[in-house]
Amino acid sequence: MTLSRYSDNHKRKFDDNGVDNNILHKMKRHEVDADHTSPSQQPFNPWRSDENSPQNRYECSSSSSSSSTESSTRSESTRLQLFVRMVSGGKTTVIQADKSDTVENLHQRIELKTKIPVNEQRVIYKGKQLQDERPLSYYSIPQDSSLHLVGRMRSTDHPVACRVVDDIMYIVSRMHSGGGGENNNLPRGMSINEKLSSFFSAIPRESGGDDNSYIDSTEKYLTIFTNSSVPASLVMLYTSPLEANKSCGESSIKLFLNSCLALPDEQQSCCLPVVLEFCRLLRRVCPHNSLYGSCRNTLGSLLETVQELVDKSGTEFTSLHYRLLTVGEEILPCLSELADLMEQQLYDDNLGPSLYDVQKFSSFWRPLRHAIDFQLSSLIPFALPLRSTVLEAEVARICQIFGRLLTTMHICILRIESSLGGRGVANTEAMPLKWGQYLNILKIVSSMSELYQGGKEKVVTLINSRKVPFCALILKFVKRGDDHGWISEYREATTFECRRHLAMMLFPDGKEDYSEMHEMLIDRSHVLKESYEYISQASPGGLHGALFMEFKNEEATGPGVLREWFYLVCQEIFSPGGTLFLRSADDFRRFSPNPASKVDPLHLGYFKFAGRVIALALMHKVQVGVLFDRVFYLQLTNQTISLEDIKDTDRVIYNSCKQILEMDPVFFDSNAGLGLNFMLETEELGKRETKELIKDGKSTAVDSKNREEYVKLLISERFVTSVSELVEKFSEGFSDILSVPIQSFFRHLDLEDFDGMLRGGENQISVDDWKAHTEYNGFKETDRQIDWFWKILRKMTEEERRSVLFFWTSNKFIPLEGFRGLSSKLYIYRLHEANDRLPTSHTCFYRLCLPKYPTMGLMEQRLRFITQDHVSSSFGKW
Structure with missing residues (x-):
């Protein structure tokens, strides 16, 4: 199934699918209408195995005859005509019976037609399993009605699953007929939750070897659960007007969802079809109910797990890729619902979007984007409006979500700008933690923008027009472990401080853990x-x-x-x-x-x-x-090295290559390419060596036609290959x-x-900046010794100042933003010892200790002494 089948086929699931249609109608109106679909019409079920593959289950359903005229002319009789349709085989069987016949008689007639043994049959009417001892009249089955038959072959690979599923359907039927609750004279151990626990405990587990056959077995095992209409029956139980039934249905659905999440990651992917079925059903009957929200969140968690497995598997197309593609069409409603929720939260500044909701929104968006990229990558970005295909219509709906979120984020960024005031990024402390999800939402919006022509430009315009709040978000909320590589696409809107912060978050924490x-x-x-x-x-x-x-x-x-x-x-x-x-x-x-x-x-x-x-x-x-x-930087970043890149590395080679490329072609060829051939001559430690740039390079002359290739190969050999190791x-x-x-x-x-x-910064050290970030202990700023100190620093050369700074802090270079970029302020302490001794320092705490020198000349003499390299490197440090 592909994404483009979404609209029509998704609807057909509920128009053609026998029991699903009946159950859903009952959930909506608490009664079942006749199915007006032709018995011969083939039902659509995207999760069912191919009709030519071996089936472990027979699923039979019948639909009411569309020949209403013929039915109305029949005389009243106790005879019944029932239609039985083989869903997996596409075959419809007509069964003749009498209203006085028992259900057991009906089983026998079905066995004659289908060859399914009586003891392996289960008949469902209006969501209830018919009991063998009851006459058909007990169930008020009208003429030309539909029954739903599920039968199991003796050769099934999973008899336990079939038996448990049969028991669950039997319990549901008894609960409907017994007036509610599971206490309908059922034997001990016959509760739905107990049966569900048994079902999951019997799921095949990993064998421990390289054989992944247990995954296929798990998928078939769970298919039995879906194809037997258990999800629909449990949802119908949940929608019952009887509180006991409703409570039981809710408890069972929650148990199933939690059990799916408890499976190993590889097996969780097999649960996608079943959880998706629960989402479809619950969305139809209670889209604003907390149970539907729980089901949607479970689906999101499963999608996250499957996407992680796909990412680990690389680019090779796997069954996991297929599962994401096949659910692509189904997750758009979930994405739209979460977008509405986030939009409300973003507008409500008192609440703000929750991390959980943003993560779930992302978990639905990633596989949907994956499916679109796989099927329509050649058309991306799209030019709107799109209406030619069903898929393009769905892509257009995503564009509406993108536009709404982009507009809402603009409002949020303006909110941040107002909060920061005139202090800009220096006022990030004023930003509340509830704004922490803005970057994650912008990341999704940026991804959505790539689908549409002009979409990326809209995001760029928004971010570039609000650089200060964007940088504030980065500095405040980007933490280690976050995936914010997308921000590099908007480098123009970031400052050096932001880019450095993003890079530094890729290092381990580096905490001062003195135990290790x-x-x-x-x-x-x-x-x-x-x-x-x-x-x-x-x-x-x-x-x-x-x-x-x-x-x-x-x-x-x-x-x-x-x-x-x-x-x-x-x-x-x-x-x-x-x-x-x-x-x-x-x-x-x-x-x-x-x-x-x-x-x-x-x-x-x-x-x-x-x-x-x-x-x-x-x-x-x-x-x-x-x-x-x-050139070294480009090699580290895995970028191609051009002629202009080597200009500052080797001026001689640069000028020579420039001359070769710019020389008049006629003159170049008339001089036989200046005698050049495809060879590179190098000298290392006084030893000259030559190397061919191509095969037979020694005999291949350089001319005006191949000189560009020659220059390219020469640069590659000299600046890449020779130092690649x-x-x-x-x-x-x-x-x-x-x-x-x-x-x-x-x-x-x-x-x-x-x-x-x-x-750090390449500008000369600013004494004024230095002074502004220095505090005093034992001295006052107005003391003459402090005044002398700053005057002496102003008289020093740049290198002498750096030596004093190094003696003081073990930093010879200050950060690009100046002294405010150091880890703390600097301090000048008074040294209560002889007034002529040399200064000392505590470099760990940025402390310079000075005696109370009696004269400025003596202070200058002592300070200039510590600017000598052999002193500034070690003297007096603690």
Whole structure:
């Protein structure tokens, strides 16, 4: 069944399907009308097995004859003509009987026609099972009426299921005939809930091997439940005017739904058809009732489970994909109902949408979108209006939901903007938690917009026009574990602070859990070697928590020492005198992998180590003062490298390739391509090597026709292939620290964002900003020593200021947003000791301790002494 069958076939389910039609009419009017469908008409049931496949059940139903004229002319008689239709086989059988005949006589006549043994037959009329000892007259069965027969073959694979289903239908029948309740002289153990428990306990379980046949058995097992009209009978029981029957029906339906959710994930997918049948029936009779809401929520939970299984199975088409496709047509009503509910909640600011309702809305939307993509991917995005097919009409209905939600979200975003006032994202504390679902709803709206031409542009317009509230939502409500990759599509509306926050949420929490920390004791004279041993030998999980760092023969410990270690080890990894990384030709701050690093037999291990260190520095929010070359960044993000990308990496190759491409074709060819062929010549550690770019490249000349291919191959070999193994190892180490693949981390960032996270702000340190984020203990802001301190800082060079900052905090670089981006304010404490001693610091707590110097000259002398590298790196730290 495909999605396009939705409208007509969904209706036909209830127009043609024998007992379903009778039961539903009874639920609506508490009586059964005659079925006016022709007995020969084939019923439609999307969940029933193909008619040519083996059947474990016979399902027979009859419908009233449409020949009303002929019936009216018949003389009154005790003879009855009954129509029996074989639903699974499409065959209708006429049974002749007398009103005085017992039901047992009727069974015998049916056996003669159908070959179904009497003891395996069950006859249903108006939702009630006919008892063998009763005469047909007892049930007031009129001429040309319909009966519903369910018979079981002896060869069935699931006799227990058939027996339990028969018992349930028998109990329901007795409850209707006995005046309500299950206490109708039934034997012990004959309650519906007990039978349902028996039914689920007998469902085939996983064998423990690779054989998935138990899934097929489970599906057939549950098909028996549906095809025997048990869902319809239980719903009819629930709609009974008798309170005892109603209560029993509700209890049984809830037990069935809960039992479905208790099955293993793979088997829950088999429950979709049955739960879907309950939803169809309950929606017809009580769409605003809590029982229908529970059934709809159960369906949503099953869809979530199946979608997760589909996602894990990859792109290969599986039976799970098929289950999602076949339910696609049925879930639109649920989606529409939840959209109405969310719209009301969004308008009511006192309530706000609940996480549960938003999750259920998403659980219905994802498989519906899956089904649309699979069947009509070549037509997406659609141009509205759509009316040519049933499916397109349904897609148009989704567009109405999209439009309503988009309008409602605009109102909500305006509400946020008003709440923030003039302080913008600095006032996110004023945002109530009930707004936390706005991003999740925007995510669904963004997904819906992709179906329609111009839809995405409408969402972009909304978000770009309200950047401040959109960024506030990100900073306030995006948490670890959330899937907010869709936000990268609206990067133009986000700030660096937002993009950094999205990337940082992909790291583990990194809490300071001192019960499970990774401890390191490092000798300053062997920082790189010993750090490599500690970090490389650790498991990824062991590095996700706290890091405890201590230098040998020093007492200082804590976050300040850890920040210093990050700075020192990165200085060693990216040292120009080392072999791991090369400095960019035009920007000495930027680095890329060195193809010649293979001279060190441990070079691959060191690249993985470097990836771990950089990721750890980012996770612990330490600016290490290192920037990556653009080509290296593109390799990490798995992007293609163009000629313009190598401009700042290797100016010589860039200029040469530019000249080759821009040279006049006639002149280029007349000079035999400047003598070039498809070869690349390199020099590593004084050794020159050549490599062919294509097969027989040495003998293949470059001309005006193939020069673009030559340049492309040259760039690929020089900047991709030659270092691909190094980049792979770096990425592997980086990913060890992340909780997601490295590409997911970089999808939120561009190179400038990554620069800001690694190095911080590139502007000169603002003394005014520094002063504004400093507080005092033992000194007052008006004391002359404090005045002298800031005057001395203003006189220093930029590098001297950074040395003072490093001595004070173990940060040589401040965040992109300035001193407010540090983890806390800075403090100047008075040191109650000799007034001529050197300053000390508590880097963990951002404290600088100064004596009460008697003169400004003495203070300046002491401060300039600590700007020397050998002092600022370790002196006086606790």
